[in-house]
Amino acid sequence: MSKKKGTKAERELFHMFWDTGNWAVVRAAGSGSTPLPAPDLIVGNGKKVYAIECKSLKKDNSKYFKENEIELLGEFSKIFGAEPLVAARFNNKGWFFIKTKDLGVSKKKTYFVNLKIAQEKGLNFENIIKL
Amino acid sequence: MSKKKGTKAERELFHMFWDTGNWAVVRAAGSGSTPLPAPDLIVGNGKKVYAIECKSLKKDNSKYFKENEIELLGEFSKIFGAEPLVAARFNNKGWFFIKTKDLGVSKKKTYFVNLKIAQEKGLNFENIIKL
Numbered sequence: 001m002s003k004k005k006g007t008k009a010e011r012e013l014f015h016m017f018w019d020t021g022n023w024a025v026v027r028a029a030g031s032g033s034t035p036l037p038a039p040d041l042i043v044g045n046g047k048k049v050y051a052i053e054c055k056s057l058k059k060d061n062s063k064y065f066k067e068n069e070i071e072l073l074g075e076f077s078k079i080f081g082a083e084p085l086v087a088a089r090f091n092n093k094g095w096f097f098i099k100t101k102d103l104g105v106s107k108k109k110t111y112f113v114n115l116k117i118a119q120e121k122g123l124n125f126e127n128i129i130k131l
Numbered sequence: 132m133s134k135k136k137g138t139k140a141e142r143e144l145f146h147m148f149w150d151t152g153n154w155a156v157v158r159a160a161g162s163g164s165t166p167l168p169a170p171d172l173i174v175g176n177g178k179k180v181y182a183i184e185c186k187s188l189k190k191d192n193s194k195y196f197k198e199n200e201i202e203l204l205g206e207f208s209k210i211f212g213a214e215p216l217v218a219a220r221f222n223n224k225g226w227f228f229i230k231t232k233d234l235g236v237s238k239k240k241t242y243f244v245n246l247k248i249a250q251e252k253g254l255n256f257e258n259i260i261k262l
Contacts, residue, residue: 018167022210023210024168024207024208024210024211025167026157026159026160026169026170026173027159027160027169028157028158028159028160029157029158029159029160036149036156037155038157038158039157042157042173043211044180044210044211044212044213045210045211045212046209046210046211046212047212049175049180049211049212076155077155078177079153079154079155079175079176079177080155080174080175080176080177080180081175081176081177081178081180082175
């Protein structure tokens with residue numbers, strides 16, 4: 001996935017949350033300049049806060065996370081007081097929201113997500129915004 | 132205040148919160164591309180969330196906020212479930228944290244902050260991180 005495509009998906013989700021009228025959203029500034037953990041988006045509705053990593057995938061791909069990406073998301077979420085989520089957008093299938101404990105783990109201990117995992121374990125946007 | 136100086140102050144505060152070990156911080160991506168409200172920083176410790184606008188001032192200045200800046204911070208905070216704060220950094224005096232209700236309001240209904248307000252109404256960093 002290109003960086004550009006990931007950013008486009010992230011912006012789409014940013015607006016989806018704002019458009020509900022009940023959720024406020026912050027897009028995190030590029031975390032490249034610092035080793036500190038940062039989710040792509042942080043969203044809150046006065047009751048819940050989600051720290052979200054966004055991924056855009058083709059339908060048949062598995063997306064592997066960078067080393068420590070999921071651990072850092074978990075660390076951030078624990079300190080902040082947020083629930084960590086992966087938001088995966090599939091071409092022609094839309095968005096799925098997967099709890100980090102439900103991600104796949106490869107033999108090399110790398111986390112990944114694919115359409116099968118998303119469909120079996122994920123929640124859709126309507127579920128997420130009602131939680 | 133230059134944009135560059137504001138960003139430098141914002142980065143300083145970003146690291147101050149992380150360095151406590153108890154607070155996680157997100158710097159918001161430039162909100163210039165969207166009319167939606169975005170604080171400079173959002174910080175949480177599992178109990179409290181602050182949405183923060185950062186300002187860097189010379190000792191004798193008053194800093195006036197842009198039209199709607201404080202209203203948008205309040206709107207964001209209400210939806211997200213955060214407490215809105217202005218963090219003002221004065222040369223040689225350090226940081227003060229001022230609740231938006233304690234800001235000055237000019238005859239033209241513009242919000243402002245200066246050293247007098249900060250010293251009379253503001254909290255220091257040690258107060259804030261213990262709340």
